[in-house]
Amino acid sequence: MTDTMSAYADRIVTAAAAVELVKPGAHVFLGTGCATPLSLVTALEARRPSPPDVELFHFLTSALAQDGAAYDSRFRHRAFFVGSDMSSLVRSGAAEYVPISLVQIPELIANGRIRPDVALVQVTPPDAHGWVSLGVSVDIVMAILRVAGTIIAEVNPRMPRTHGDTLIPAERIARFVQVEREVTEYRHPPIDDIAEQVARYVAEIIEDGATLQIDLGRIPNEALKHLKQRRNLGIHSNVITDGVLELIKAGVVTGAQKTLHTGRVVASFCLGTRELYDFIHDNPLFEFHPIEYVADPVIVARNHAMVSLSQAFAIDLTGQVCADQFEGGFYGGVSTLPDFHRGAVRSPGGKSIICLRSTTDDGERSRIRFQLLSGEGVGLARYDVHYIVTEFGIAYLFGKSMQERALALIEIAHPKFREQLVTQAREAHLVRSDQKMMSPRQYLVEEERVVDLADQRRVLIRPARADDAMGLKDLFHALSAQDVYTRFFRRMTSLPYEDAQRLCNVDFDRDVAFVAVEGPRENENIIGTGAYFLNPTTNYAEVAYMIAPAWQGCRLGGALQKRLREFAQARRIKGFVAEVLPSNTKMIRLARAAGDLIEQEDDEDECRIKTTF
Structure with missing residues (x-):
């Protein structure tokens, strides 16, 4: 260990002396992010005369641009990421951006497209066994250091020693420059x-x-x-x-x-x-x-x-x-x-x-x-x-x-x-020629509710969207002929796209629609829908529901009714009205289950139910 520490001490030099190892035409790698070796970069930029044809390459640098000023470099740069340090250089043509997945960097090294003659990095002091840690920046640094011809390192006791694959032997490093400053800090700017x-x-x-x-x-x-x-x-x-x-x-x-x-x-x-x-x-x-x-x-x-x-x-x-x-x-x-x-x-x-x-x-x-x-x-x-x-x-x-x-x-x-x-x-025929967008507001994610049904199944009730039309058509075709008749008051064998849009492409002001879905967001299946259409003159809304046969009898209709009612009451709507067939006992029971004031008018052809909140 004494020999190791002695060899380490023999290689400690000033930053100016260390960068003298950078020869004309060298490809020089700069360490990443908050571990960018600032004193080494500063010394290299200050070197006179500058070594000609030197290229600096890096992933993401930090703090090269100070106090809001643009970073002005004497060298050409090749960057795998354009951050604030590099943006002005890229715009001026003094730096080139390389669009590449960082995972492919070792491949570029192996085929000689990346040739790190010199690597400038920041590390921790050597441990008792003669190893230094790369601290907060391993990323592409380790792949570079494994093949770099010359490694020059700032040694900073303020750099945290990290676990994992972060260690390199101090003997691999040609020159050490001792620094003791805070590792560059980064805070995301406030957001709006x-x-x-x-x-x-x-x-x-x-x-x-x-x-x-x-x-x-x-x-x-x-x-x-x-x-x-x-x-x-x-x-x-x-x-x-x-x-x-x-x-x-x-x-x-x-x-x-x-x-x-x-x-x-x-x-x-x-x-x-x-x-x-x-x-x-x-x-x-x-x-x-x-x-x-x-x-x-x-x-x-x-x-x-x-x-x-x-x-x-x-x-x-x-x-x-x-x-x-x-x-x-x-x-x-x-x-x-x-x-x-x-x-x-x-x-x-x-x-x-x-x-x-x-x-x-x-x-x-x-x-x-x-x-x-x-x-x-x-x-x-x-x-x-x-x-x-x-x-x-x-x-x-x-x-x-x-x-x-x-x-x-x-x-x-x-x-x-x-x-x-x-x-x-x-x-461009990306959508139908009769397609319209109704809702003037954002998707109301705060109105989503996960509900447990009577049979222990769990579903999501969420605001309907314009792209739910095809899911509603699938729901329609899952209904029995009698369910279709009681819902639409006529015999129908299909749900026209325009009608499907009316049930989902709504403004959530006068017209409101919720759908009940099962399955993950990535593969939702619409199993029920409830919608209301407000008459602003009376401040009552006409309400209607569709429930897939496999989900009837488990109180899904009640859950949709509750969701619509909550939404309507928050907007001071007086109540719901529904025109139903006298034979539609399910709908009549659903209306009465709410426990509000119910007015029911019957004739031979239809039943009008008025619910006042």
């Missing part, structure tokens, strides 16, 4: 009410026992704040932030139901505050591994109920997602988006969620577009996309037709752009 609403909707999809991958976007990280009521969540993520720490302290993240690395938080790098760094220091709860392991779709899929949550810039009506360009400029990157997405959807009970604001920040343009703009590349193909979430609701696209996905996306677009999107979709 719109992003907050998106985050709330995202949290609605995440269930107890899920294992989460949370990408770097503000909205995904805000969603963590709305998971305090969940139980036994796990983390298997490319990156972790302080939001994960809050859930651990709240007892929400336990990893108890993880099927891979049970009880452990698995990540590849960390961006956070000193509080998070102190918590992960020498804490076996956390395991940091190279990105090619953490984001390998096969590995990801081994986690039961894996949820991948990422943020996008735009999506078109067919479901094509853009995640690394916005209005012609590169920002963000491919990173691990496709890998976690594919792993999550292959996981038993897994989900992939893409979230975005419905409009640009100034509210002038829709991010849900008829077509992606020129300069907006496809990060996820339409056939791969599952959940899309905006502040106006949740759309599930996988396995849906072009018409179904266009309707679902228009319904979660900003209301002021919906009519334009419907018109464009009609002209």
Whole structure:
């Protein structure tokens, strides 16, 4: 050990002396995120004369741009992710963006496309056995260091020592530069009410026992704040932030139901505050591994109920997602988006969620577009996309037709752009020529209710959506001929699309409709519906129901009636009226079961029931 420490001491130099090892034409790797070796980068930028033809390459850098000023580099850069440090350099042409999944970095190294002559990183001091830890940044760093010709390291005692595959022998490092400064801290900027609403909707999809991958976007990280009521969540993520720490302290993240690395938080790098760094220091709860392991779709899929949550810039009506360009400029990157997405959807009970604001920040343009703009590349193909979430609701696209996905996306677009999107979709034959959008508001997720029926079955009663039309047609065809007659007062063998739309494509002001569904959100089956249509002159609403035969007799009709009544009473509606056949004893019993004031008028052909709340 004495020899090891002596050799370590012999290699301690100043930053200026260390970067003299960078030769002309060298390809120089910079460490990632909050572990970016700032003193080494500063010394290299200050070197005079500058070594010619040097290229710096990296994944995500942090704190190179100071005090809001753009980072001005003397060298050309090659970036696998365009963050705030690199955005101005990419726009000016002084940096090149490489769109690639980080999982493929080892492949580029193996075939010589990436040639790390020198690597500049930040590490912990050597331990008693002569090993240093990469601390908060393993990601692509470990793959680079395994083949780098020369490694130069800042040694920072403030860097947390982390568990997992984070150690390299000090003897591999050519020069050490001692620094003692706080590891760069990262805090997500505050979000507004719109992003907050998106985050709330995202949290609605995440269930107890899920294992989460949370990408770097503000909205995904805000969603963590709305998971305090969940139980036994796990983390298997490319990156972790302080939001994960809050859930651990709240007892929400336990990893108890993880099927891979049970009880452990698995990540590849960390961006956070000193509080998070102190918590992960020498804490076996956390395991940091190279990105090619953490984001390998096969590995990801081994986690039961894996949820991948990422943020996008735009999506078109067919479901094509853009995640690394916005209005012609590169920002963000491919990173691990496709890998976690594919792993999550292959996981038993897994989900992939893409979230975005419905409009640009100034509210002038829709991010849900008829077509992606020129300069907006496809990060996820339409056939791969599952959940899309905006502040106006949740759309599930996988396995849906072009018409179904266009309707679902228009319904979660900003209301002021919906009519334009419907018109464009009609002209392109993406939707029917008679398609209209009625609801001017967001999907009312707060009005969803899970109810237990008399036979112990559990169903979800939720607000109807425009894309429920085909599900309602299926419900219609499940009815008996007598059920159809008692519901519609005539013999019908089909439910015209226009009539189906009237039962689901409503404004939730004068006209309201709820559907009862069974099964997961990804594969819902509509088993019942209740709707009312308000007469503003009388302030009474005409009410009607359809219940699938297999679900009659278990009080589903009563549950739908209760949901409609609650909604109506909250809007000060006086009551319901229903025109029913005298033979429709089920409907008459349902009306009387509410216990309110009932007025019943009978004649030979029909019975009029008036319920006053």
